[in-house]
Amino acid sequence: MPVIPTHPKLSRRFRLQYEEAQTRWVLLYPEGMVQLNDSAAEILKRCNGERTVAEIVSELEAAFSVQGLTTQVESLIEEGGRRGWID
Numbered sequence: 001m002p003v004i005p006t007h008p009k010l011s012r013r014f015r016l017q018y019e020e021a022q023t024r025w026v027l028l029y030p031e032g033m034v035q036l037n038d039s040a041a042e043i044l045k046r047c048n049g050e051r052t053v054a055e056i057v058s059e060l061e062a063a064f065s066v067q068g069l070t071t072q073v074e075s076l077i078e079e080g081g082r083r084g085w086i087d
Contacts, residue, residue, distance in 0.1 A: 003081075004053060004074055004077050004078055004081070005053075005077070005081070005086065005087065006052055006053065007049050007050065007051065007052055008047040008049070008051075008053065008056070008077045008080070008081075008086045008087075009047055009048060009049030009086065009087050010027075010044060010047050010048070010085065010086065010087075011084055011085055011086060011087050012087075013029050013030070013084065014027045014028065014029050014084075014085055015027070015028045015029075016028075016041070016044055016045065019033075022035055024036060024037075024038075024041070025038075025040075025041030025044075025045075027044070027085060034085075039072065039076075040076055042060060042063075042064075043056065043060070043072075043073055043076045043077070044076075044080070044085070046059060046060070047077070047080075047086060049087075053070075053073060053074060053077060056073055057069050057070050057073050060073065
């Protein structure tokens with residue numbers, strides 16, 4: 001079972017930015033680009049190595065007036081770790 005980092009951080013190999021041409025957030029890396037959906041972008045914007053997963057969840061739940069985002073956030077961070085996006 002993959003380990004989710006306590007303070008997830010975007011890998012230095014990737015840059016998160018908004019692309020006007022795609023009208024969406026993307027992860028840029030030397031070999032290309034990953035287009036993100038809105039939920040993934042909101043999670044990754046908060047992966048700065050300072051916030052815990054619980055803090056990211058709490059911030060998102062407050063920002064969007066929803067509850068129960070822990071599984072979604074953990075899943076994206078876990079997948080990001082597998083793909084090398086998250087350290």
